[in-house]
Amino acid sequence: MSSDPLQQVCDLIKGDLSLERVRDIKEQLLKEKSIVEYQLNKESDKYYGGVEESLKLLNLSKNSVTSIKQQINEVNKLGNDNRFAINRYDILFRATKLYETINTTSSIYDRIYNFVALMEHIERLLVAELAEDALETGCPHLLEIHFLLTSARDFQEQVVVMAKEATEDAQRTVMKLFSRLSGIISKFDKLLDGLTYDIVEMARAEQISLAIRLFKIYDLEEREDLRIEAIRNIIKKKEIEIEKTSIKKLPNSKNTARLQDETPKVIEYPTNKGLYQEIMSGTISTRTSPRGYKHFLINGINNSISEMFGEMKEKYVGDQKFDVLDNMDWVFNELIIVKEHIANCCPPHWNIFEVYFNQYYKELHSLITDLVESEPETIIILDILAFDKTFQDTLKQDFGFTKSEVKSVIGDKEKETLFKDYLNLIVVKMTEWIGNLEKAEFDVFLERSTPPHSDSDGLLFLDGTKTCFQMFTQQVEVAAGTNQAKILVGVVERFSDLLTKRQKNWISKISGEIKKQINYNHKYDIDPESITPEDECPGGLVEYLIAVSNDQMKAADYAVAISSKYGKLVSKAYEKQITNHLEGTLDGFAEVAQCSSLGLITLMFDDLRKPYQEIFSKTWYMGSQAQQIADTLDEYLLDIRPQMNSVLFVNFIDNVIGETIIKFLTALSFEHSFKSKNNKFLEAMKRDFEIFYQLFVKVLDGNESKDTLITQNFTVMEFFMDLSCEPVDSILDIWQKYLEVYWDSRIDLLVGILKCRKDVSSSERKKIIQQATEMLHDYRRNMEANGVDREPTLMRRFALEFEKQ
The missing domain is CATH 1.20.5 (Single alpha-helices involved in coiled-coils or other helix-helix interfaces)
Known part of the structure; x- marks a missing residue:
């Protein structure tokens, strides 16, 4: 096992x-x-x-x-x-051959004698058929004409081969005898050509019998051509073998030298002599060479299709050139008839449907290429792509083509070029539209001659964002209507890029206006008479900043709606691309909204420069600076709250609280000494802490995030009081706890506090700062080593610039 x-x-x-x-x-x-x-x-x-x-x-x-x-x-x-x-076998054999030759000669004589009458009969039949409409008459004499003409042509070809082995006089006689035949052949070819042109019409006119007879002629011609080609190849091989044998038997003599000196003649096999022998032996009884009517059929079909497209191109010219795309159903109708009717009338190995389809595809490709090279407008490009999509879908649904068999009528490379052309044109147009829109909305923003609009909820807004997304939605809708996923994704991608540029332009304009307003305020405070017309700032900047912030929320909603609606129309891979492009714009909208909010905060706190400069000074201990700050902020917030989106307002308040505290702590840069006697500093801090706390509790009343927002921001004030008032030997312990909350803080806060504490000597301060700095670095290294990833805190942006060293 x-x-x-x-x-x-x-x-x-x-x-x-x-x-x-x-x-x-x-x-x-x-x-x-x-x-x-x-x-x-x-x-x-x-x-x-x-x-x-x-x-x-x-x-x-x-x-x-x-x-x-x-x-x-x-x-x-x-x-x-x-x-x-058998006695005298050779004599009997030669006598028999002589008898056969006499019979053949007699037969040739009879056929020559009746040949003129035969030609006249065939020509009468041809003239009658050419004069009538074959689709009505059914061309009743078609097979008779072909049979008689084929017999005549077979006879002509055999006699011509025989004549070449006779005298020149016989050859001239033969040429004269058959001189009329070429004209009759031309008429017959004309009849066949006309019938070939109307093959599809035969099915429409229910002349299926005519189509079958026509294909029988082509089928017979093809088989006879294959037969004679095989015979000619056999004769050729036989003659070449005989030629080789005779060369080998030549003796080494002067004759051989003479043959070598002569220029060799190019011999075409089979030779006329070889054909003559096979005719006389009865091997060749019909034609002596192929006539190529199968090729004639293919050419006739291709020419008929090319002629139809030529007539169509002549009809649709000039401004109507692109209207041809709306009138291409006839192509599919023709192919349906070929598939369902014509293909049943001819030999299967011809693949007649494939013959028709390949030519239609060739002509359609040529037509579409001409349209593409005419540098069409965007809507025409979409029409071309839509036709290509319809073409491929029809091949699969109505003709049974598999996915691998279907090919673009435009061409894969040309299709990619067309995609790029369309997207480039769209970019040009959309850039122009967005450019005009930006100019209009930026002019309104900079001039501020009228207040922003208010919606039914009292929220401020501007017209630009709605108009921008109307343009976007319109183009995306058009792209989606093409059923071309690449077009849809391309439009979303290009428009997302334009939205990103627009967002950057908004940030630039907002930053410029904030800076201009601040410069104006500072100049006015120093010397109102120094203000020049260039320094003047229109009013209403606060309201416009609120409106811009609100617009970014709407823009984000629009973008999400577009992603959700149109992402479902494409495959998962394309849906992901659409989502990624539009999600990229969401960060930009948030950035513009943040820029507007921070601009508001900058304006608000610029009004509070003076009371903040007095924090920790001698006047602060008994002063009302904190109350002044709180009252001013309260006025601003009461005006802003009903005009700003509620979600934005929560984020805005978070920033206001943080800025209130940061500005408060920044007063450490003036290095006012803390008056710790009788707990004056601590009492003043508790007073201000209570004022600010009550302000923001009131503003956030009823908001679910109230406790979280206040706790996150006011915790730093508790650490500040501990670091400012607790004994010196406990500072580093407090600092350690502070780092656990504000891990991304600089050392500036502790430096500022120690410089303001009278009970800390210079040497102690340096020692504490050194140890605290090492603790800060160690804490961050441990976070990095353990792969800890935490959210940034309020103190990440706190820094001091000391006015005196």
Whole structure:
């Protein structure tokens, strides 16, 4: 037994070695053995039967070959015996050949005598058929004409071959005799050409009999051409062999030298002499060379299709050139008739549908290429792509083409070029549209001659975003209507790029106006009379910044809606591309909204420069700077809240709280000494802390995020008071706890506090700063080593620039 069965047995008896268990296992294995033996016997019988049958067939083949060989030997023996048994066999043989020659000559004479009458009869039939509409009459004499003309042409070709072996006088006579035939052949070809042109019309006119007779003629011609080509090849090989044999038998003499000196003549095989011998022996009884009517049929079909497209191109010219795309159903109708009717009338090996289809495809490709090279407008490009899509779908649905068999009527490379052309044109147009829109909305933003619009909820907005996405949606809808996923994705991608540029332009304009307003405010505070017309700033910047922020929320909603709607129309791969492009714009909208919000905050806190500069100064301890700041912020927030999107307002308040605290702590840069006597500093801090806390609790009343927002921002104030008031030896412990919350903070906060504490000497400050800096670096290194990824905090942007060193 192999290792595998042994292992199976071991597995079966593992854990149970009772006799009953062994008996059961034995019975199980015996059953399996019986099943395997049965299957082996069944397969063996099957293959044995096949081998036995093959041996029988082999024996039959051997017997048949042996029998045929014996019969051939008997025929050869009988032929040789008879030849020598008959007295004067050679004389009888030559007499027989002479008799055959006399009969052949007599037959030729009779046919020559009646040839003129035959030509006249054929010509009358041809003239009658050419004069009538074959689709109405059914061309009743078609087969008769072909039969008679074929006989005449066979006779002509044979006689011409014979004449070339006779005198020149005989050759001239033959040329004169058959001079009329070429004209009759031309008329017949004209008749065939006309019928070939109307093959599809025959089916429409229910002249199926005519189509069958026409194809019978082409089929006969094809078979006769193949036959004579085979005979000519046999004659050629025979003559070449004879030529080689005669060259080998030439003796080495002066004749050989003379033959070598002569320029060899190019001999075309089969020679006329070889054809003549085969005609006289009866091997060639019809034509002597192929006539190529199968090629004539293919050319006729191709020319008829080309002519139809030529007429169509003449009809659609100038401004109507592209209207041809709306009138191409006839192509599919023609192909349907060929597939369902014409293909049944001719030999299957012709693949007549493929012949028609290839020519239609060639002409359609040429037509579409002409349209593409005419540099069409975007809508025409979409029409071309739509036609190509319809063409491919029709081939699959109505003609049974597989996906691998279907090809673009435009051409794969040309199609890619067309995609690029369309997208380039769209980019040009959309860039122009967006450019005009931006100019209009930026002019409104910069001039601010009228207030922004208000919606039904009182939220401020501008017209630009809605108009922009109307353009976007319109182009995406058009692209989606083409059923071309690449076009749809391309439009989304290009428009997303334009949206990104627009977002950057908005940020630039907003930043410029904020800077201009701040400069104006500072100049005005210093010397109002120094203001020049260039410094003047229109009012309403706060309202416009609110409107721009609100517009970004709407824009994000529009983008998500487009992604959701049109992503479902394409495959998963293309849907992902659409989603990625539009999600990329969402970050831009958030950035513009953030820029607007921060611009508002900049304006708000610029109004509070003076009270913030007095923080920690002597006047601060008994002053009302914090209350002044809170009152001003309260006024701003009361105006902004009902005009700003609620989601944006929560984020805005978060930034306002953070900025309030950051500005407060930034007063450390003035290095005012803390008055710790009688807890003056601590009491003043608690007072201001309470003022700010009450302000933001009131503003956020009813908001679910109130506690979170206040806690996240005000925690730093608690650390600030601890670092400012607790004993010096506990500073580093407090700093360690501070880093656990504000891990991305600089050392600036601690430096500023220590410079303002009177109880910390210069040497102690340096030592504490050094240790605190090492703690900061160690904490960040540990985070990086452990792969900890945390959200940025409020203190990431806190920095001090000390006015005195």
